[in-house]
Amino acid sequence: MSELRISGLRKAFNGCAVLHDVDLAVQPGTLLALLGPSGGGKTTLLRVLCGFDRADAGTIEIDGKRVVDDNLHVPTEQRRIGYVPQEGALFPHLSVTENIVFGLPRTQRRARHRVAELLRLVGLSDDYAQRMPQQLSGGQQQRVALARALAPSPSLVLLDEPFSSLDAALRLETREAVAAALAATGATAILVTHDQAEALSLGHEVAVLWEGKLIQRAAPQTLYRRPATRELAAFIGDAVLLPGIAQNGIAMCPLGALQLVAPVPDGGVDVMIRPEQIHLLSASETAADHSTVQDALVTSITYNGRDADICLQLSSAAQSIIRARVPGHRSPKVGERVRLSVDSDVIAYPHR
Amino acid sequence: MSEVTDIGEAVAAIQVSADVRARDGKRAPRGLLAGAAVSALLVLLPLAFTFYRATTVGFSDAAELVFRPLVGELLGNTLLITVSATLASAVIGTAAAWFVERTDVPGRRLWAVASAAPLAMPAFVTSYAWVSISLDLQDFAGALLVITSSYFPLVYLPVAAALRGMDPALEESARALGCGRWATFARVVLPQLRPALLGGMLLVALGVLSEFGAFQMLRFRTFTTEIYAEYRTSFDNSGASLLACLLILLCLVCLAFEFRVRGSARYERVDRGARRAALRYELGGWRWLVLAGFAALGIVTLGVPLGMIGYWLTQEGVAAITPAEVSPELLFNATLSSVGFGLAAAMLTTLLVLPLAFLLARYPARLATVFERTVFLAQGVPGLVVALAIVSLAVHALRPLYQGMMLLIVAYAIVFMPLALVSVRAALMQAQPRLEDTARALGLNAMQTFVRVLLPLAAPGLGAAATMVFISVVTELNATLLLSPIDTHTLATQVWSDTSTLAFAAAAPYAALMTAISLCASGVLFVLLGRSALTARASESPLISK
Numbered sequence: 001m002s003e004l005r006i007s008g009l010r011k012a013f014n015g016c017a018v019l020h021d022v023d024l025a026v027q028p029g030t031l032l033a034l035l036g037p038s039g040g041g042k043t044t045l046l047r048v049l050c051g052f053d054r055a056d057a058g059t060i061e062i063d064g065k066r067v068v069d070d071n072l073h074v075p076t077e078q079r080r081i082g083y084v085p086q087e088g089a090l091f092p093h094l095s096v097t098e099n100i101v102f103g104l105p106r107t108q109r110r111a112r113h114r115v116a117e118l119l120r121l122v123g124l125s126d127d128y129a130q131r132m133p134q135q136l137s138g139g140q141q142q143r144v145a146l147a148r149a150l151a152p153s154p155s156l157v158l159l160d161e162p163f164s165s166l167d168a169a170l171r172l173e174t175r176e177a178v179a180a181a182l183a184a185t186g187a188t189a190i191l192v193t194h195d196q197a198e199a200l201s202l203g204h205e206v207a208v209l210w211e212g213k214l215i216q217r218a219a220p221q222t223l224y225r226r227p228a229t230r231e232l233a234a235f236i237g238d239a240v241l242l243p244g245i246a247q248n249g250i251a252m253c254p255l256g257a258l259q260l261v262a263p264v265p266d267g268g269v270d271v272m273i274r275p276e277q278i279h280l281l282s283a284s285e286t287a288a289d290h291s292t293v294q295d296a297l298v299t300s301i302t303y304n305g306r307d308a309d310i311c312l313q314l315s316s317a318a319q320s321i322i323r324a325r326v327p328g329h330r331s332p333k334v335g336e337r338v339r340l341s342v343d344s345d346v347i348a349y350p351h352r
Numbered sequence: 353m354s355e356v357t358d359i360g361e362a363v364a365a366i367q368v369s370a371d372v373r374a375r376d377g378k379r380a381p382r383g384l385l386a387g388a389a390v391s392a393l394l395v396l397l398p399l400a401f402t403f404y405r406a407t408t409v410g411f412s413d414a415a416e417l418v419f420r421p422l423v424g425e426l427l428g429n430t431l432l433i434t435v436s437a438t439l440a441s442a443v444i445g446t447a448a449a450w451f452v453e454r455t456d457v458p459g460r461r462l463w464a465v466a467s468a469a470p471l472a473m474p475a476f477v478t479s480y481a482w483v484s485i486s487l488d489l490q491d492f493a494g495a496l497l498v499i500t501s502s503y504f505p506l507v508y509l510p511v512a513a514a515l516r517g518m519d520p521a522l523e524e525s526a527r528a529l530g531c532g533r534w535a536t537f538a539r540v541v542l543p544q545l546r547p548a549l550l551g552g553m554l555l556v557a558l559g560v561l562s563e564f565g566a567f568q569m570l571r572f573r574t575f576t577t578e579i580y581a582e583y584r585t586s587f588d589n590s591g592a593s594l595l596a597c598l599l600i601l602l603c604l605v606c607l608a609f610e611f612r613v614r615g616s617a618r619y620e621r622v623d624r625g626a627r628r629a630a631l632r633y634e635l636g637g638w639r640w641l642v643l644a645g646f647a648a649l650g651i652v653t654l655g656v657p658l659g660m661i662g663y664w665l666t667q668e669g670v671a672a673i674t675p676a677e678v679s680p681e682l683l684f685n686a687t688l689s690s691v692g693f694g695l696a697a698a699m700l701t702t703l704l705v706l707p708l709a710f711l712l713a714r715y716p717a718r719l720a721t722v723f724e725r726t727v728f729l730a731q732g733v734p735g736l737v738v739a740l741a742i743v744s745l746a747v748h749a750l751r752p753l754y755q756g757m758m759l760l761i762v763a764y765a766i767v768f769m770p771l772a773l774v775s776v777r778a779a780l781m782q783a784q785p786r787l788e789d790t791a792r793a794l795g796l797n798a799m800q801t802f803v804r805v806l807l808p809l810a811a812p813g814l815g816a817a818a819t820m821v822f823i824s825v826v827t828e829l830n831a832t833l834l835l836s837p838i839d840t841h842t843l844a845t846q847v848w849s850d851t852s853t854l855a856f857a858a859a860a861p862y863a864a865l866m867t868a869i870s871l872c873a874s875g876v877l878f879v880l881l882g883r884s885a886l887t888a889r890a891s892e893s894p895l896i897s898k
Contacts, residue, residue, distance in 0.1 A: 052524055052631060076527035083528035089521030093543040102539075103529025145525075152530060 003028045004049075004156055004188060009058030009068075011044055018044045020212045022058070031182055031189045033203025035196060037235060041212040042192045046160055049190070050083055051076035063155040082149030082157040082187070087165055088141040090133035096144050097129045103152040118147040121184055123177040138166050139174040146178055150185055157182065157189040163198060175202060196236045200224060208232060224274075226261055230349045233272045238309075240278070240323055244271045244348065251348045254317040255294055261345040269348035275309065277346070278324035280332060281339040296322065298336045303328065312340065380715035387707025392726040394704070395766055398741035399733055402600065405593035405744065417594050422578070426595075430574040430602070433492070433567075434560045437499040441556045444500065445507025446549060448649065450537070451642055453515040455633045463646045467508045470653045472870040474827035475502035476565025477847060477863050478653075481660035483569055484856040495572040501653035502566070503559050507552035514548035515541070520630040533633055547613055554610040561603050562734030565829040569851060575599040576736050576830075583740055583834075593744075596737040603732035611728075661867065664860035682841065683861055690842040690866065693757075693832070694825040697764035698818040704765055705773040705817070713780035728770050735767045739831040742766075760835040764825050771824065772817040779813020780806070812883035819877045823870050843869075 004026040011019040018041045026032045036042045047053040049060065051067070051074065060068040062081070067074040090099050100118055101109045116126055122143040133141060142162050149157055162178065163171045179202050182189050193199050199206045200220040207217040208228075216228040227233040230241060244253030246269045251258050253271045255278075281293065295315040302309040308331035312322040322340070332338055409417065417423075448467045452460050470478075479498045482489050489497070522544070526536045542549075564576040575595055582592040635642055708727065711720045730738075742763050746754035753759050783806050791801040829844050836845060843866040850859035 050524070050528060052527075075532070076524075077530045077532050079528075080530075081528055083525055085521035085525060087519070087521065089519055089525045091522060091525075091540055091543075093546075102526070103531075148525070148529070158528075 003063065004190070005059075005061040006049075007059050009045070009048065009060065010056045011041075011048055011053065012056055013044075018212050019048070019055075022209070022212075022214050024207060024214060024217070026188055026190065028188050029186045030204045031179070031187075031191060031202060033199035033206045034190055034192045034209060035199040035203075035206050036194065036209035038194055040194075040209045042194070042209050043160065045209065046158055046190070046192050049156075049158060050081060051079055080152070080155045082146075082152070082154035084142070084145045084149050084157070084159040084162050086161050088133075088138075088145035088162075090136075090141055090144055090148070092133050094133075095129070096131050096133070096136070099133070099144055100148050100151050102148060114151060118151055121150070121181045122147045123180070137170065139170040142166070142174050143177055143181075146181060150181070150187065155188070157187045159189065159191045161193055162191070164193075164195070178202075200236075226347050227272075230270055230272060233347075238275050238323065238325070240273045240275060242271045242273065242320060242322075244269050246348050246350070251346065254314050254320050255322070255340060255342050258342055259345040261347050264348050264350050268351040270351070271346055271348045273342060273346050275323045275325040276307075277343045278322065279341050279343055280310065280324060280326055280330070281341060285339070293339045293341050296338055296340050298332050298334055298338060301331060301334055303331055312338070314340075380711055380717070380720070384707050384711050384715070385719070388711045388720065388723045391704045391708050391769060392723040394762070395727050395730045395769060398738045398745070398766060399600070399729065401741045401745050402593050402596050402733075402737060405590050405741075406597045409590045409594055414594060417591055418598070423595070423598070426573060426575050426578050427598075429492075429572065430561065430599075433495055433499065433572065433574065434557050434602075436496055437503060437560050438553050438557045440496065440500040441504040441507045442549060442553050444649065445504045445552060446511050446545070448504075448646070449508050449512035449515055450541075451646070453512055454630065455635050455639075455642070457635060457639055457642050457646070459643070459646075463650070464512070466646070466650045466654060467512075468505050469871070469874070470502055471505040471509075472823065472827075472874045473502065473654070473657055473867055474565065474829065474844070474870075475499060475563055476569055476829055476844075476851075477661075477827075477867060478502050478657045479566040479569040480847065480851045480856070480859060480863065481657040483851070484660055484664065485656070490569075490571040492572065495567060495570045497652070498566050498570060499560055499563065503556045504653075506555045506559065507549065510548040510552045511545055514545050515630075518544050518630065523631055527631070550613040551610060554606050554613065557606045558603055558610075558731060561599065561606065562736070564734070564736050565848065575602075576734060579736060579740065583743075592740060596734075596740065600733055600737060603734065604729075607728070607732040658867070661860050661863045664857045665864055667857045667860075682846070683865070686841045686843050686846050686862060687865055687869075689836075689840050690826050690844065691869065693760065693764070693836075693842060694822040696757075696761050697768070697825045698822040700761055701765045701768050701772045701821045702776065702814060702818045705769055705776050706814075709773060709776040709780050712777050714785070724773070727773055730766055731770045733767075734830070735763075735828065736830040736834070738767050739763055739834040742831075743834055755837050757837055757840075760831065760837070763831040763835050764821070764828065767828075767831060768821045768824050771820050775813055775817035775820060776810075779810040779817070782813065783809035812880045816877055816880040819873055819880060823873045823877065826866060826873070827870050 004024070006022060006024040009019055009022040009024075010017070022041075022045060024032075034042050034045065044053065048055045048068070054073055055068050057070065058068070059066060062079060066072060067079050090096075091102065094102065096119075097112055097115050098109075100115050101112060104113055115129060119126060119128060124140060124143055124147075128136070128140065128144070133144070136144065145162070146157075146159075159178070163175055166174055175198065191199070191202060200223070203220060205217065206220055206223050208215050208223070210229075210232065215232065216223060218226075224236055227236050230239070233239040233241075242253045242255065244251045245267065246252075246260065246264050247266050249260050249263050251260055251269060251271045255271075255273070258271065258273075296312040297315065298310055299313050299321075300311040305328055307325050307328050310324045310326060310332065312324060314320055314322060324340070326332075406414070445467075448463070451457050452464050452467065457463070475498060478501060479494075482494060482498055488494075518541070522540055523536055526540045531539060562576065563574075564580060567574050567577050568580065575598065579592050579595050579599070582595065705727070708720070708723055712724055742759055743754075746759055750759075787805055787809070788801050791805045792798075796804060827844060829848060832842055832844050833848060836842060841849075843862045846862040847859045847866065850856075850862070
């Protein structure tokens with residue numbers, strides 16, 4: 001399909017900068033998840049891309065065609081974008097079919113061009129074609145909204161938190177259906193979300209917008225393992241941060257000497273460990289890879305069923321509280337003495 | 353996947369029907385039913401009496417009375433002015449609403465107020481202002497001008513509210529799908545506006561059908577002016593009743609349409625999303641044209657009427673075509689009786705609808721709906737007809753009450769009950785039953801719950817209802833003219849008697865005072881409606897929303 005190029009994009013509301021010099025390029029056929037906390041500027045970026053809001057500076061090119069620069073603002077309707085708003089926003093006076101063909105020329109509207117194909121694409125049966133939006137569940141509405149956006153074969157599909165209003169079970173299957181439909185059309189797409197699990201599972205790549213700046217852009221695995229800042233580390237997933245000292249690619253911290261994924265300058269650091277990296281061993285076990293093992297006391301447990309979050313107090317450093325995550329059936333008891341080992345490499349952030 | 357949601361829907365449906373059954377099972381207290389029945393019967397009384405009087409005319413006489421050229425002319429005139437004023441109001445009201453809500457036209461706040469304010473000016477005052485400029489306006493064109501400028505806010509207000517309430521994402525989606533601003537308006541916005549627009553248009557049509565004062569002053573003959581003329585020639589006239597029945601028939605047709613529009617497609621937002629402002633179009637060079645249009649609208653609908661009243665205020669009584677003097681004493685007395693009638697009617701009307709509104713909010717059942725529909729019938733009975741029916745009812749059966757203040761207040765209550773009912777019911781609906789349940793669980797008895805929970809929550813809405821009735825009564829002409837006790841003059845009747853003798857300067861102080869009272873009360877109304885909306889939002893819980 002087509003590529004998107006954004007450079008030097010700036011936008012302020014009432015003198016308050018919301019986007020600072022955002023540069024972003026999306027390769028054809030990629031699904032990019034745009035992740036960030038609320039108020040980070042994601043929605044503003046999306047609205048500027050759509051042409052609902054004007055940028056203060058910067059350029060945007062869609063499919064090699066410039067749509068925004070200093071003295072150009074191509075109106076929304078001429079940008080050939082597919083837009084899936086938060087709640088679907090199906091036209092309530094039109095049936096599912098009429099919604100899907102809405103953006104097509106008149107003759108194709110009459111012919112109900114590709115309606116069956118698009119419905120199948122988003123995982124709905126033909127029975128839905130004649131229903132009214134009010135007769136659909138939230139997830140079905142989202143699917144129709146996607147079909148409507150895809151119908152005119154847009155250059156770029158923009159999805160604005162499309163799953164946030166759905167309940168957990170519905171969210172998962174709607175997510176899968178949407179991902180499958182986007183993959184099938186090979187569309188270039190941007191998915192705006194504040195849900196890290198959604199961004200990691202759906203995005204081919206994830207870009208993080210933090211306080212109006214694009215602070216990291218990486219494949220999901222890299223983003224999770226090597227977040228650019230400690231704040232981002234905590235935002236993407238649970239993080240245990242321990243003080244330590246880095247030397248020659250090794251970090252010394254209360255959990256022992258740990259191998260670093262990425263080199264940092266020698267000196268004081270905060271070591272970031274994901275709770276699921278911390279393994280609990282019974283008193284007799286030894287670590288599989290013979291790495292260092294620390295004694296600890298279980299102080300509290302939150303049992304979630306599939307897994308359990310364990311709070312631990314190290315014998316060697318009583319002031320540091322460690323959080324570990326273990327499979328639910330392996331959950332220890334409060335007051336139990338256990339031994340900790342750290343699985344695989346960690347990342348460290350130098351002291352500021 | 354669809355199985356999962358289908359089961360979910362089925363469960364939800366069962367829960368809903370269980371809910372309804374639980375509610376049906378709760379019987380409404382007898383006293384409440386009786387109270388609600390009183391208001392419904394009161395509304396039926398003038399209607400039934402008018403029909404009864406009409407039937408006393410023999411069949412051949414009736415045919416002779418109905419099928420004469422005069423009735424044809426009246427019907428033609430009435431339909432012509434109703435249809436053209438309704439269409440003109442639709443175009444002007446929708447355009448004004450769209451420009452205020454969807455474009456960057458400068459001074460939007462001002463234009464929003466200016467487009468609603470003409471509602472506070474009764475049409476007979478507006479017509480007085482125009483006629484006092486030139487008597488040449490006494491024809492169809494003048495009538496269309498005056499009626500449209502008085503009634504277009506009835507379209508503007510609901511359409512503007514609908515535009516504000518519309519999910520901005522709908523328009524954004526249409527733009528993203530390649531529609532320009534006109535295509536978006538025609539294919540997405542207009543269909544969404546249909547209920548509000550049609551509802552507003554039918555209100556205009558009902559208003560025009562019932563209008564009397566403006567037509568009389570503009571010498572434009574319609575059913576109402578003819579009914580009044582017949583009443584003047586012999587005041588207990590079954591011919592007038594026959595004409596009134598024809599008029600009621602026209603009104604009921606409008607009312608039936610309105611019911612259908614309101615009942616059918618109500619496009620609510622399919623889902624609740626984050627509230628945000630809708631897109632505004634930049635008008636660019638067109639803004640001056642739009643601005644000029646709003647300025648012209650403001651001058652025609654507000655500037656000229658207010659300006660002319662101001663002009664005649666500064667003139668000596670002798671400057672007008674017919675000289676007449678105004679005494680401060682008469683002015684004071686007229687103001688006092690206008691305000692007094694207004695307050696009394698506001699209180700009585702609100703009290704009368706309270707039992708029915710409570711019944712509808714807490715014990716919705718078939719009987720309650722029947723009562724509600726009956727009260728809404730009053731919208732289809734012009735004030736003039738109600739007043740006439742009460743006059744002849746009093747003459748026939750209630751002689752001692754005739755010419756008394758009581759009858760006038762009751763007539764006001766009958767005419768304005770639908771207005772109050774809508775607002776009072778909405779106010780009571782806002783106070784959700786679960787809040788009362790909570791209060792009861794905290795140890796309050798029914799009466800304490802009513803005083804400490806229901807009343808504070810519903811108070812702004814009740815106040816709004818009473819204020820609406822007050823404004824309507826102060827600017828009411830028909831019933832006041834026919835039923836006010838001899839020697840009692842109100843501001844409205846004074847404007848009427850002075851202007852019908854072309855004593856324009858003498859009418860000015862009364863008109864000015866009446867307009868001022870009405871505008872001030874409208875200000876109060878907006879504050880109350882704002883508060884009422886606030887409590888509505890506060891008691892709206894995410895748990896309730898589906």
